[in-house]
Amino acid sequence: MSHPTPDVYEQGKGMDAHNKVMREIRSRKEASYDPHEPTRVWLDEDNTPNGVKRSLTIILNTGGCRWARAGGCTMCGYVAESVDGGSVSHDALMDQIDVCLAHEEEEGDEPADLIKIYTSGSFLDEREVGARSRRAIADAFADRERMVVESLPDFVDREKIADFTRHGVNTDVAIGLETATDRVRHDCVNKYFDFADFEDACAEAAEADAEAGDDADAGIKAYLLMKPPFLTESEAVADMISSVERCAAVEGCHTVSMNPCNVQRYTMVDDLYFEDGYRPPWLWSVAHVLRETVDVDAIVVSDPVGHGSDRGPHNCQECDDLVQKAIKDFDLRQDPSVFEQVSCDCELTWEAVMEHERSFNQPLTR
Protein backbone atom coordinates (compact mmCIF):
# COMPACT_ATOMS: atom_id res chain seq x y z
CA MET A 1 0.00 0.00 0.00
CA SER A 2 1.34 3.48 -0.83
CA HIS A 3 1.73 6.13 1.85
CA PRO A 4 0.27 9.60 1.31
CA THR A 5 2.19 12.80 1.87
CA PRO A 6 0.74 15.08 4.57
CA ASP A 7 -0.67 17.52 2.00
CA VAL A 8 -3.12 14.85 0.79
CA TYR A 9 -4.96 15.60 4.01
CA GLU A 10 -5.23 19.32 3.25
CA GLN A 11 -8.58 21.04 2.98
CA GLY A 12 -10.59 19.59 0.14
CA LYS A 13 -8.69 16.34 0.03
CA GLY A 14 -8.70 13.12 2.08
CA MET A 15 -11.53 13.08 4.61
CA ASP A 16 -12.98 16.41 3.44
CA ALA A 17 -13.31 15.06 -0.06
CA HIS A 18 -14.86 11.79 1.12
CA ASN A 19 -17.41 13.70 3.21
CA LYS A 20 -18.32 15.99 0.33
CA VAL A 21 -19.01 13.04 -1.97
CA MET A 22 -20.96 11.17 0.71
CA ARG A 23 -23.15 14.22 1.45
CA GLU A 24 -24.04 14.49 -2.21
CA ILE A 25 -24.84 10.77 -2.44
CA ARG A 26 -26.98 10.77 0.71
CA SER A 27 -28.93 13.82 -0.45
CA ARG A 28 -30.44 11.63 -3.20
CA LYS A 29 -32.53 9.86 -0.60
CA GLU A 30 -36.15 10.88 -0.37
CA ALA A 31 -37.85 8.48 2.03
CA SER A 32 -38.80 9.53 5.56
CA TYR A 33 -39.74 7.33 8.51
CA ASP A 34 -42.16 7.26 11.42
CA PRO A 35 -40.36 8.10 14.72
CA HIS A 36 -42.80 5.91 16.68
CA GLU A 37 -41.78 2.72 14.88
CA PRO A 38 -38.40 0.99 15.22
CA THR A 39 -36.46 0.63 11.97
CA ARG A 40 -36.46 -3.17 12.43
CA VAL A 41 -36.88 -5.79 15.14
CA TRP A 42 -36.31 -9.55 15.04
CA LEU A 43 -35.66 -12.65 17.16
CA ASP A 44 -32.55 -14.85 16.67
CA GLU A 45 -29.78 -16.73 18.51
CA ASP A 46 -26.35 -15.39 19.44
CA ASN A 47 -23.07 -16.62 20.86
CA THR A 48 -22.20 -14.73 24.09
CA PRO A 49 -19.47 -15.21 26.70
CA ASN A 50 -22.09 -17.23 28.65
CA GLY A 51 -23.05 -19.49 25.77
CA VAL A 52 -25.63 -19.36 22.99
CA LYS A 53 -28.67 -17.25 23.91
CA ARG A 54 -32.00 -16.36 22.38
CA SER A 55 -31.81 -12.73 21.27
CA LEU A 56 -34.07 -9.83 20.43
CA THR A 57 -32.40 -7.38 18.06
CA ILE A 58 -33.78 -3.87 17.87
CA ILE A 59 -32.80 -1.19 15.38
CA LEU A 60 -34.03 1.97 17.06
CA ASN A 61 -34.84 4.93 14.93
CA THR A 62 -33.03 7.82 16.63
CA GLY A 63 -32.46 10.47 14.02
CA GLY A 64 -29.31 8.87 12.74
CA CYS A 65 -25.63 9.23 13.18
CA ARG A 66 -24.03 12.67 13.44
CA TRP A 67 -21.03 11.52 11.44
CA ALA A 68 -23.31 10.34 8.66
CA ARG A 69 -24.84 13.79 8.44
CA ALA A 70 -21.36 15.26 7.99
CA GLY A 71 -20.86 12.81 5.11
CA GLY A 72 -19.84 9.70 6.96
CA CYS A 73 -18.65 6.22 6.19
CA THR A 74 -18.26 5.12 2.58
CA MET A 75 -20.27 1.90 2.97
CA CYS A 76 -23.01 3.02 5.38
CA GLY A 77 -26.49 3.68 4.07
CA TYR A 78 -28.22 3.55 7.42
CA VAL A 79 -28.82 7.26 7.63
CA ALA A 80 -31.16 6.86 4.71
CA GLU A 81 -33.48 5.12 7.15
CA SER A 82 -33.36 7.73 9.86
CA VAL A 83 -36.06 10.24 10.70
CA ASP A 84 -36.08 13.64 9.09
CA GLY A 85 -35.21 16.52 11.41
CA GLY A 86 -32.48 14.59 13.18
CA SER A 87 -33.92 13.83 16.62
CA VAL A 88 -36.57 11.61 18.20
CA SER A 89 -38.42 12.51 21.42
CA HIS A 90 -38.36 10.45 24.60
CA ASP A 91 -42.02 9.44 24.14
CA ALA A 92 -41.46 8.34 20.56
CA LEU A 93 -38.41 6.26 21.58
CA MET A 94 -40.45 4.56 24.30
CA ASP A 95 -43.22 3.87 21.76
CA GLN A 96 -40.58 2.11 19.65
CA ILE A 97 -39.58 -0.03 22.65
CA ASP A 98 -43.26 -0.93 23.20
CA VAL A 99 -43.55 -2.05 19.58
CA CYS A 100 -40.46 -4.26 20.06
CA LEU A 101 -41.79 -5.81 23.28
CA ALA A 102 -45.12 -6.53 21.58
CA HIS A 103 -43.26 -8.15 18.66
CA GLU A 104 -41.28 -10.32 21.07
CA GLU A 105 -44.42 -11.42 22.88
CA GLU A 106 -46.15 -12.30 19.63
CA GLU A 107 -43.25 -14.16 17.99
CA GLY A 108 -41.31 -15.71 20.89
CA ASP A 109 -42.25 -18.33 23.46
CA GLU A 110 -40.58 -16.50 26.32
CA PRO A 111 -38.61 -13.28 26.82
CA ALA A 112 -35.19 -13.30 25.11
CA ASP A 113 -32.12 -13.49 27.39
CA LEU A 114 -30.13 -11.15 25.19
CA ILE A 115 -31.30 -7.72 23.98
CA LYS A 116 -29.29 -5.97 21.27
CA ILE A 117 -30.01 -2.34 20.49
CA TYR A 118 -28.55 -0.67 17.43
CA THR A 119 -29.42 2.85 16.40
CA SER A 120 -27.74 3.39 13.06
CA GLY A 121 -25.53 5.67 15.10
CA SER A 122 -24.62 5.73 18.80
CA PHE A 123 -27.03 4.65 21.51
CA LEU A 124 -24.70 6.26 24.06
CA ASP A 125 -24.66 9.62 22.24
CA GLU A 126 -27.02 11.74 24.35
CA ARG A 127 -28.02 13.79 21.32
CA GLU A 128 -29.50 10.57 19.88
CA VAL A 129 -30.80 8.94 23.05
CA GLY A 130 -31.00 11.27 26.07
CA ALA A 131 -30.01 10.14 29.58
CA ARG A 132 -33.67 9.85 30.58
CA SER A 133 -34.52 7.58 27.65
CA ARG A 134 -31.36 5.53 28.17
CA ARG A 135 -32.28 4.87 31.81
CA ALA A 136 -35.91 4.10 30.97
CA ILE A 137 -34.75 1.58 28.35
CA ALA A 138 -32.33 0.04 30.86
CA ASP A 139 -35.27 -0.28 33.29
CA ALA A 140 -37.48 -1.87 30.62
CA PHE A 141 -34.94 -4.67 30.15
CA ALA A 142 -33.75 -4.95 33.78
CA ASP A 143 -34.89 -8.58 34.00
CA ARG A 144 -32.73 -9.80 31.08
CA GLU A 145 -29.37 -11.51 31.23
CA ARG A 146 -27.38 -9.45 28.78
CA MET A 147 -27.67 -6.27 26.73
CA VAL A 148 -25.68 -5.04 23.79
CA VAL A 149 -25.86 -1.38 22.80
CA GLU A 150 -24.12 0.16 19.82
CA SER A 151 -21.90 3.22 20.11
CA LEU A 152 -18.96 5.02 18.61
CA PRO A 153 -16.03 4.94 21.05
CA ASP A 154 -16.21 8.66 21.96
CA PHE A 155 -19.47 8.20 23.86
CA VAL A 156 -18.50 5.15 25.92
CA ASP A 157 -18.12 5.90 29.61
CA ARG A 158 -18.43 3.86 32.76
CA GLU A 159 -21.42 5.78 34.19
CA LYS A 160 -23.54 5.17 31.11
CA ILE A 161 -22.67 1.47 31.19
CA ALA A 162 -23.57 1.43 34.90
CA ASP A 163 -27.17 2.38 33.99
CA PHE A 164 -27.44 -1.22 32.78
CA THR A 165 -25.05 -3.14 35.03
CA ARG A 166 -26.67 -1.75 38.21
CA HIS A 167 -29.68 -3.94 37.32
CA GLY A 168 -27.33 -6.94 37.30
CA VAL A 169 -27.52 -7.12 33.50
CA ASN A 170 -24.29 -8.07 31.72
CA THR A 171 -23.61 -5.24 29.29
CA ASP A 172 -21.63 -5.00 26.09
CA VAL A 173 -21.00 -1.99 23.95
CA ALA A 174 -20.76 -2.79 20.26
CA ILE A 175 -18.26 -0.52 18.54
CA GLY A 176 -18.04 -0.20 14.78
CA LEU A 177 -14.26 -0.11 14.72
CA GLU A 178 -14.22 -1.60 11.17
CA THR A 179 -10.45 -2.23 11.19
CA ALA A 180 -7.55 -1.92 13.60
CA THR A 181 -5.51 -0.17 10.87
CA ASP A 182 -5.93 3.61 11.18
CA ARG A 183 -4.92 4.22 7.58
CA VAL A 184 -7.65 1.89 6.26
CA ARG A 185 -10.29 3.23 8.69
CA HIS A 186 -9.55 6.83 7.67
CA ASP A 187 -8.97 6.49 3.93
CA CYS A 188 -11.16 3.56 2.87
CA VAL A 189 -14.00 3.70 5.39
CA ASN A 190 -13.84 7.46 6.06
CA LYS A 191 -14.30 6.95 9.79
CA TYR A 192 -12.71 9.65 11.89
CA PHE A 193 -11.44 7.98 15.06
CA ASP A 194 -8.27 6.02 15.84
CA PHE A 195 -7.54 2.58 17.25
CA ALA A 196 -6.35 4.38 20.39
CA ASP A 197 -9.92 5.70 20.92
CA PHE A 198 -11.18 2.13 20.71
CA GLU A 199 -8.60 1.12 23.32
CA ASP A 200 -9.80 3.96 25.57
CA ALA A 201 -13.42 2.76 25.23
CA CYS A 202 -12.32 -0.78 26.14
CA ALA A 203 -10.58 0.64 29.22
CA GLU A 204 -13.84 2.41 30.23
CA ALA A 205 -15.73 -0.87 29.85
CA ALA A 206 -13.08 -2.69 31.90
CA GLU A 207 -13.54 -0.05 34.64
CA ALA A 208 -17.33 -0.45 34.50
CA ASP A 209 -16.79 -4.18 34.77
CA ALA A 210 -14.59 -3.79 37.85
CA GLU A 211 -17.08 -1.38 39.47
CA ALA A 212 -19.99 -3.76 38.87
CA GLY A 213 -18.14 -6.47 40.82
CA ASP A 214 -19.85 -9.85 40.82
CA ASP A 215 -23.27 -8.41 39.96
CA ALA A 216 -22.65 -8.02 36.25
CA ASP A 217 -20.02 -8.04 33.52
CA ALA A 218 -19.26 -5.21 31.13
CA GLY A 219 -17.26 -5.50 27.94
CA ILE A 220 -16.76 -4.47 24.33
CA LYS A 221 -17.82 -6.20 21.16
CA ALA A 222 -15.77 -4.96 18.20
CA TYR A 223 -17.42 -4.85 14.77
CA LEU A 224 -15.03 -5.15 11.87
CA LEU A 225 -15.70 -4.52 8.20
CA MET A 226 -14.21 -6.95 5.75
CA LYS A 227 -13.28 -5.35 2.44
CA PRO A 228 -14.02 -1.65 2.51
CA PRO A 229 -13.72 -0.02 -0.93
CA PHE A 230 -10.25 0.45 -2.48
CA LEU A 231 -8.70 -2.70 -0.93
CA THR A 232 -8.04 -5.81 -2.99
CA GLU A 233 -9.33 -9.17 -1.74
CA SER A 234 -5.94 -10.18 -0.34
CA GLU A 235 -5.34 -6.77 1.28
CA ALA A 236 -8.80 -7.01 2.88
CA VAL A 237 -8.09 -10.50 4.21
CA ALA A 238 -4.69 -9.50 5.63
CA ASP A 239 -6.26 -6.41 7.21
CA MET A 240 -8.97 -8.54 8.87
CA ILE A 241 -6.57 -11.14 10.24
CA SER A 242 -4.39 -8.49 11.89
CA SER A 243 -7.46 -6.55 13.07
CA VAL A 244 -9.03 -9.59 14.76
CA GLU A 245 -5.71 -10.32 16.46
CA ARG A 246 -5.21 -6.74 17.64
CA CYS A 247 -8.78 -6.38 18.96
CA ALA A 248 -8.71 -9.69 20.79
CA ALA A 249 -5.51 -8.59 22.54
CA VAL A 250 -7.15 -5.48 24.08
CA GLU A 251 -8.40 -5.95 27.63
CA GLY A 252 -12.16 -5.48 27.84
CA CYS A 253 -12.83 -6.68 24.26
CA HIS A 254 -14.23 -10.20 24.47
CA THR A 255 -15.98 -10.59 21.11
CA VAL A 256 -15.07 -9.65 17.55
CA SER A 257 -17.78 -9.63 14.92
CA MET A 258 -16.15 -9.55 11.50
CA ASN A 259 -18.69 -8.63 8.87
CA PRO A 260 -18.30 -8.59 5.13
CA CYS A 261 -19.21 -5.36 3.38
CA ASN A 262 -22.43 -5.33 1.39
CA VAL A 263 -23.49 -2.72 -1.14
CA GLN A 264 -26.05 -0.40 0.46
CA ARG A 265 -27.98 2.29 -1.38
CA TYR A 266 -26.87 5.92 -1.11
CA THR A 267 -23.24 5.13 -0.42
CA MET A 268 -19.89 5.58 -2.14
CA VAL A 269 -19.59 1.79 -2.29
CA ASP A 270 -22.84 1.75 -4.28
CA ASP A 271 -21.48 4.30 -6.78
CA LEU A 272 -18.26 2.29 -7.16
CA TYR A 273 -20.18 -0.95 -7.56
CA PHE A 274 -22.35 0.62 -10.22
CA GLU A 275 -19.23 1.66 -12.17
CA ASP A 276 -17.68 -1.85 -11.86
CA GLY A 277 -15.16 -0.65 -9.30
CA TYR A 278 -16.20 -2.77 -6.33
CA ARG A 279 -17.04 -6.40 -5.60
CA PRO A 280 -18.14 -7.49 -2.10
CA PRO A 281 -15.79 -10.05 -0.52
CA TRP A 282 -15.82 -13.75 -1.25
CA LEU A 283 -17.36 -15.97 1.44
CA TRP A 284 -14.15 -18.02 1.11
CA SER A 285 -12.32 -14.97 2.45
CA VAL A 286 -14.61 -14.86 5.48
CA ALA A 287 -14.05 -18.57 6.15
CA HIS A 288 -10.30 -18.10 5.69
CA VAL A 289 -10.09 -15.29 8.28
CA LEU A 290 -12.21 -17.24 10.79
CA ARG A 291 -9.91 -20.24 10.39
CA GLU A 292 -6.71 -18.19 10.64
CA THR A 293 -7.78 -16.42 13.84
CA VAL A 294 -9.22 -19.38 15.68
CA ASP A 295 -6.56 -19.22 18.42
CA VAL A 296 -7.14 -15.61 19.50
CA ASP A 297 -8.43 -14.94 23.00
CA ALA A 298 -11.93 -13.76 22.02
CA ILE A 299 -15.12 -15.08 20.48
CA VAL A 300 -14.89 -14.39 16.74
CA VAL A 301 -18.09 -14.45 14.70
CA SER A 302 -19.32 -13.25 11.34
CA ASP A 303 -22.81 -12.55 10.08
CA PRO A 304 -22.73 -12.07 6.32
CA VAL A 305 -25.75 -10.01 5.22
CA GLY A 306 -27.15 -10.54 1.74
CA HIS A 307 -24.93 -13.57 1.12
CA GLY A 308 -25.05 -15.06 -2.35
CA SER A 309 -26.32 -11.90 -4.03
CA ASP A 310 -24.26 -9.61 -6.26
CA ARG A 311 -24.56 -6.81 -3.72
CA GLY A 312 -23.60 -9.04 -0.77
CA PRO A 313 -20.64 -11.30 0.02
CA HIS A 314 -20.67 -14.20 -2.42
CA ASN A 315 -18.82 -17.04 -4.09
CA CYS A 316 -20.19 -18.66 -7.25
CA GLN A 317 -23.91 -18.94 -6.34
CA GLU A 318 -23.68 -22.76 -6.24
CA CYS A 319 -21.94 -22.91 -2.87
CA ASP A 320 -23.04 -19.68 -1.19
CA ASP A 321 -25.72 -21.23 1.01
CA LEU A 322 -23.39 -24.02 2.13
CA VAL A 323 -20.52 -21.71 3.05
CA GLN A 324 -22.91 -19.31 4.77
CA LYS A 325 -24.27 -22.20 6.82
CA ALA A 326 -20.73 -23.25 7.80
CA ILE A 327 -20.02 -19.66 8.92
CA LYS A 328 -23.19 -19.62 11.05
CA ASP A 329 -22.20 -23.00 12.57
CA PHE A 330 -18.77 -21.63 13.32
CA ASP A 331 -20.35 -18.60 15.06
CA LEU A 332 -22.13 -20.87 17.52
CA ARG A 333 -19.45 -23.55 18.01
CA GLN A 334 -16.12 -21.78 17.27
CA ASP A 335 -14.95 -25.00 15.64
CA PRO A 336 -12.97 -24.51 12.39
CA SER A 337 -13.63 -28.09 11.26
CA VAL A 338 -17.05 -26.88 9.99
CA PHE A 339 -15.17 -25.51 6.98
CA GLU A 340 -13.63 -28.86 6.09
CA GLN A 341 -17.06 -30.06 5.06
CA VAL A 342 -17.53 -27.43 2.34
CA SER A 343 -15.73 -27.30 -0.97
CA CYS A 344 -16.44 -26.02 -4.46
CA ASP A 345 -14.57 -25.53 -7.75
CA CYS A 346 -14.81 -21.77 -7.32
CA GLU A 347 -12.26 -21.97 -4.51
CA LEU A 348 -9.63 -22.06 -7.27
CA THR A 349 -10.96 -18.80 -8.72
CA TRP A 350 -10.85 -17.24 -5.26
CA GLU A 351 -7.24 -18.37 -4.86
CA ALA A 352 -6.37 -16.76 -8.20
CA VAL A 353 -8.06 -13.52 -7.10
CA MET A 354 -6.13 -13.59 -3.83
CA GLU A 355 -2.90 -13.97 -5.77
CA HIS A 356 -3.39 -11.70 -8.76
CA GLU A 357 -5.83 -8.93 -7.86
CA ARG A 358 -4.13 -5.52 -7.58
CA SER A 359 -5.58 -2.06 -6.95
CA PHE A 360 -5.41 -1.18 -10.66
CA ASN A 361 -7.22 -4.29 -11.92
CA GLN A 362 -9.83 -4.79 -9.23
CA PRO A 363 -12.32 -6.31 -9.12
CA LEU A 364 -10.78 -9.19 -11.02
CA THR A 365 -14.07 -11.14 -11.02
CA ARG A 366 -17.71 -10.34 -10.37
Ligand code: SF4
Ligand atom coordinates in the same frame (compact mmCIF):
# COMPACT_ATOMS: atom_id res chain seq x y z
S1 SF4 B 1 -21.08 3.33 9.91
FE1 SF4 B 1 -21.72 4.16 11.90
S2 SF4 B 1 -20.37 5.97 12.15
FE2 SF4 B 1 -20.33 5.45 9.99
S3 SF4 B 1 -21.91 6.73 9.06
FE3 SF4 B 1 -22.82 4.71 9.52
S4 SF4 B 1 -23.79 4.92 11.51
FE4 SF4 B 1 -22.34 6.65 11.27
Ligand SMILES: [Zn+2]
Ligand atom coordinates in the same frame (compact mmCIF):
# COMPACT_ATOMS: atom_id res chain seq x y z
ZN1 LIG C 1 -18.63 -22.13 -5.42
